[in-house]
Amino acid sequence: xxxxxxxxxxxxxxxxxxxxxxxxxxxxxxxxxxxxxxxxxxxxxxxxxxxxxxxxxxxxxxxxxxxxxxxxxxxxxxxxxxxxxxxxxxxxxxxxxxxxxxxxxxxxxxxxxxxxxxxxxxxxxxxxxxxxxxxxxxxxxxxxxxxxxxxxxxxxxxxxxxxxxxxxxxxxxxxxxxxxxxxxxxxxxxxxxxxxxxxxxxxxxxxxxxxxxxxxxxxxxxxxxxxxxxxxxxxxxxxxxxxxxxxxxxxxxxxxxxxxxxxxxxxxxxxxxxxxxxxxxxxxxxxxxxxxxxxxxxxxxxxxxxxxxxxxxxxxxxxxxxxxxxxxxxxxxxxxxxxxxxxxxxxxxxxxxxxxxxxxxxxxxxxxxxxxxxxxx
Amino acid sequence: xxxxxxxxxxxxxxxxxxxxxxxxxxxxxxxxxxxxxxxxxxxxxxxxxxxxxxxxxxxxxxxxxxxxxxxxxxxxxxxxxxxxxxxxxxxxxxxxxxxxxxxxxxxxxxxxxxxxxxxxxxxxxxxxxxxxxxxxxxxxxxxxxxxxxxxxxxxxxxxxxxxxxxxxxxxxxxxxxxxxxxxxxxxxxxxxxxxxxxxxxxxxxxxxxxxxxxxxxxxxxxxxxxxxxxxxxxxxxxxxxxxxxxxxxxxxxxxxxxxxxxxxxxxxxxxxxxxxxxxxxxxxxxxxxxxxxxxxxxxxxxxxxxxxxxxxxxxxxxxxxxxxxxxxxxxxxxxxxxxxxxxxxxxxxxxxxxxxxxxxxxxxxxxxxxxxxxxxxxxxxxxxxxxxxxxxxxxxxxxxxxxxxxxxxxxxxxxxxxxxxxxxxxxxxxxxxxxxxxxxxxxxxxxxxxxxxxxxxxxxxxxxxxxxxxxxxxxxxxxxxxxxxxxxxxxxxxxxxxxxxxxxxxxxxxxxxxxxx
Numbered sequence: 001x002x003x004x005x006x007x008x009x010x011x012x013x014x015x016x017x018x019x020x021x022x023x024x025x026x027x028x029x030x031x032x033x034x035x036x037x038x039x040x041x042x043x044x045x046x047x048x049x050x051x052x053x054x055x056x057x058x059x060x061x062x063x064x065x066x067x068x069x070x071x072x073x074x075x076x077x078x079x080x081x082x083x084x085x086x087x088x089x090x091x092x093x094x095x096x097x098x099x100x101x102x103x104x105x106x107x108x109x110x111x112x113x114x115x116x117x118x119x120x121x122x123x124x125x126x127x128x129x130x131x132x133x134x135x136x137x138x139x140x141x142x143x144x145x146x147x148x149x150x151x152x153x154x155x156x157x158x159x160x161x162x163x164x165x166x167x168x169x170x171x172x173x174x175x176x177x178x179x180x181x182x183x184x185x186x187x188x189x190x191x192x193x194x195x196x197x198x199x200x201x202x203x204x205x206x207x208x209x210x211x212x213x214x215x216x217x218x219x220x221x222x223x224x225x226x227x228x229x230x231x232x233x234x235x236x237x238x239x240x241x242x243x244x245x246x247x248x249x250x251x252x253x254x255x256x257x258x259x260x261x262x263x264x265x266x267x268x269x270x271x272x273x274x275x276x277x278x279x280x281x282x283x284x285x286x287x288x289x290x291x292x293x294x295x296x297x298x299x300x301x302x303x304x305x306x307x308x309x310x311x312x313x314x315x316x317x318x319x320x321x322x323x324x325x326x327x328x329x330x331x332x333x334x335x336x337x338x339x340x341x342x343x344x345x346x347x348x349x350x351x352x353x354x355x356x357x358x359x360x361x362x363x364x365x366x367x368x369x370x371x372x373x374x375x376x377x
Numbered sequence: 378x379x380x381x382x383x384x385x386x387x388x389x390x391x392x393x394x395x396x397x398x399x400x401x402x403x404x405x406x407x408x409x410x411x412x413x414x415x416x417x418x419x420x421x422x423x424x425x426x427x428x429x430x431x432x433x434x435x436x437x438x439x440x441x442x443x444x445x446x447x448x449x450x451x452x453x454x455x456x457x458x459x460x461x462x463x464x465x466x467x468x469x470x471x472x473x474x475x476x477x478x479x480x481x482x483x484x485x486x487x488x489x490x491x492x493x494x495x496x497x498x499x500x501x502x503x504x505x506x507x508x509x510x511x512x513x514x515x516x517x518x519x520x521x522x523x524x525x526x527x528x529x530x531x532x533x534x535x536x537x538x539x540x541x542x543x544x545x546x547x548x549x550x551x552x553x554x555x556x557x558x559x560x561x562x563x564x565x566x567x568x569x570x571x572x573x574x575x576x577x578x579x580x581x582x583x584x585x586x587x588x589x590x591x592x593x594x595x596x597x598x599x600x601x602x603x604x605x606x607x608x609x610x611x612x613x614x615x616x617x618x619x620x621x622x623x624x625x626x627x628x629x630x631x632x633x634x635x636x637x638x639x640x641x642x643x644x645x646x647x648x649x650x651x652x653x654x655x656x657x658x659x660x661x662x663x664x665x666x667x668x669x670x671x672x673x674x675x676x677x678x679x680x681x682x683x684x685x686x687x688x689x690x691x692x693x694x695x696x697x698x699x700x701x702x703x704x705x706x707x708x709x710x711x712x713x714x715x716x717x718x719x720x721x722x723x724x725x726x727x728x729x730x731x732x733x734x735x736x737x738x739x740x741x742x743x744x745x746x747x748x749x750x751x752x753x754x755x756x757x758x759x760x761x762x763x764x765x766x767x768x769x770x771x772x773x774x775x776x777x778x779x780x781x782x783x784x785x786x787x788x789x790x791x792x793x794x795x796x797x798x799x800x801x802x803x804x805x806x807x808x809x810x811x812x813x814x815x816x817x818x819x820x821x822x823x824x825x826x827x828x829x830x831x832x833x834x835x836x837x838x839x840x841x842x843x844x845x846x847x848x849x850x851x852x853x854x855x856x857x858x859x860x861x862x863x864x865x866x867x868x869x870x871x872x873x874x875x876x877x878x879x880x881x882x883x884x885x886x887x888x889x890x891x892x893x894x
Contacts, residue, residue, distance in 0.1 A: 225759060227758055227759070243694055245715075246713065246716075358788075362781055362785055
């Protein structure tokens with residue numbers, strides 16, 4: 001029990017140290033530009049503690065969480081899916097269009113159709129990179145990055161040429177048809193109110209949160225409790241050992257890319273189903289890239305990723321107050337960058353400590369065993 | 378340099394003196410109160426089992442590791458090496474077991490790498506060539522400085538390693554298991570070479586666990602056991618048997634022969650298998666073999682003559698260009714690795730870290746590698762953690778894996794215990810056919826005897842076993858049938874009851890040829 005506790009403590013220590021270090025360095029930067037770190041952080045925390053901020057933080061972290069899960073699928077088998085960005089944007093566009101043109105479906109089916117479409121498009125787009133790797137040996141980092149650009153271009157073309165709602169006279173917004181109410185997700189505000197939380201007007205806790213939690217649970221079970229997940233993790237640790245144990249590497253690469261892409265397809269859904277109800281050219285971007293950082297900080301574990309996503313959601317939301325305090329909010333970008341850099345170092349250091357400790361434990365227990373043997377003999 | 382110091386001490390002052398060296402590692406056999414004196418111009422062998430502390434001791438002398446206790450003196454002066462660089466400056470050079478050469482550079486470029494003589498900004502090839510020829514001319518067969526290293530034989534590569542060390546001014550040469558990769562004939566050449574170096578006044582420290590070689594080449598022998606120095610003896614003072622007993626501390630196990638358990642049921646059949654690389658060159662040619670249930674078929678050969686490729690074809694990792702593979706009655710030529718393993722194909726890989734283990738995973742997850750799709754490791758699509766734990770406990774118990782429990786990460790175990798886990802994993806699954814590549818590599822003599830016994834029991838239980846090994850005594854002792862593999866072909870079938878390592882060696886190098894039936 002004690003050992004278990006110290007192990008948990010050690011794995012929590014790394015990100016904590018990294019975040020602390022990032023705050024320290026950012027304080028130095030703030031001091032350099034003549035601002036008080038205490039005032040800046042104080043303002044951020046006070047702002048984030050408000051109910052509407054808390055809801056906003058959760059809403060912001062849900063897409064990040066899904067994006068990081070998508071990246072983690074790849075990371076777990078040693079694949080770098082840098083293309084979550086392109087995958088979710090294309091998926092959101094097509095899903096928004098399908099959701100907007102399909103009518104007459106009952107609500108749950110309509111929502112399910114939109115989500116399914118998004119997952120299929122995300123998987124298909126990632127599948128291109130998977131197929132290229134399996135058949136032609138193209139490295140997935142190269143292909144997924146390039147597919148991001150192609151996806152952006154293709155999306156813009158599809159939206160303008162096919163998916164655009166015929167504009168009303170004078171309407172300059174390029175958008176897909178609105179998804180009817182049967183394809184929208186309600187907010188969780190009634191639940192909050194039932195819990196006695198006083199929800200300010202204009203704040204909606206999006207219900208996709210529940211699906212994100214489910215996705216995390218599925219991720220955990222699939223990766224750590226199934227044969228498939230075992231094969232996937234083995235492939236990530238040693239491709240040669242995986243092959244010798246009977247894993248078909250090509251099939252595994254393709255399947256993982258498809259799973260990663262399907263998860264990426266979910267990234268745009270909270271916003272689409274819960275808020276925008278249509279895809280416009282200013283649909284949120286960069287969630288795919290931030291997801292890589294979140295996955296890294298969360299150590300590719302659904303629980304770790306949840307904390308990492310909340311932290312990034314917090315920084316994102318809290319930074320908005322800085323403008324009012326006349327402090328450049330770009331300071332938050334610096335914090336995020338330093339967190340990532342220092343977390344990589346911190347994880348390596350704790351990894352070594354854990355390894356060394358385990359070896360010592362084994363040695364200690366064995367020494368004890370030999371001594372008893374000698375006494376007995 | 379060493380000669381100028383004469384006179385301060387008695388007749389033969391030690392050129393290297395290690396006093397009370399101790400080095401502790403978590404989980405690894407370390408050095409404890411080790412004493413070693415090496416006299417100038419001698420060949421001094423250090424023998425001991427795997428894990429006796431030979432390599433650690435040499436790493437300490439070579440500055441790769443720092444001792445926790447004890448002193449090192451080189452030519453009468455106490456030294457504290459912080460890196461191999463400082464050891465090299467002091468005149469100590471080391472030839473590692475695994476060559477550290479760049480295959481795509483020439484011999485000359487490899488030798489001067491890092492210490493290039495320059496003319497302006499360019500490499501001064503003339504000076505370098507002269508220096509290398511000077512170093513290698515005294516040594517029987519010289520190596521052409523302009524050949525590419527990748528084109529050299531193993532023996533030649535080793536010579537390049539030695540020249541590389543001498544080029545850096547070494548007067549004390551450490552050779553770590555230099556004969557491990559050589560066939561008997563190449564070993565003879567190496568010994569010739571070492572004697573010449575000795576005649577030139579080079580001091581040689583020779584690490585080995587092969588006793589007959591040590592008795593042949595060494596002037597004095599220091600025996601290590603369990604991290605302690607047992608004794609230092611002069612050549613001629615001891616027999617191989619006595620030396621072995623000093624090493625092991627008890628009587629010596631041998632892979633003795635027993636009565637045949639060979640049945641007439643075919644376990645593994647390989648028919649006319651050919652394998653070519655992208656350029657159409659043969660990696661395997663016309664391989665045909667039948668292993669019956671209860672039979673051990675041994676394959677001898679210098680590593681890199683197609684053994685790995687043969688294993689890959691049988692496992693289904695590489696598709697043969699021609700020919701068929703059968704497991705009992707089932708033609709598996711086109712089926713995947715997983716189906717073959719499910720059909721009863723066990724595998725002890727030649728490189729355990731590369732193919733046999735998941736170092737950052739706990740033992741129970743390592744125990745299911747290759748068996749993950751079957752009980753007790755899984756139920757349907759789900760892993761069976763309880764079943765996997767129970768089986769792992771069984772393996773730990775039955776194969777004497779020294780570990781506190783099944784939840785320890787594999788990297789925390791010593792190499793020998795990792796190997797025992799792999800052997801246990803494969804044998805406990807009782808496959809119909811077992812591919813055993815170097816099953817006792819890197820484990821100590823006691824564990825080796827246990828593994829031999831377990832393989833023999835599996836044979837008696839009717840397993841068909843393909844044994845590939847570099848340990849000729851293991852091959853001769855365990856095999857019912859013995860083939861020699863050379864350049865991708867099975868070149869000779871020998872009777873394990875009569876063959877000697879020397880005869881085997883001559884077939885392995887291609888010196889003797891006899892096309893078997």
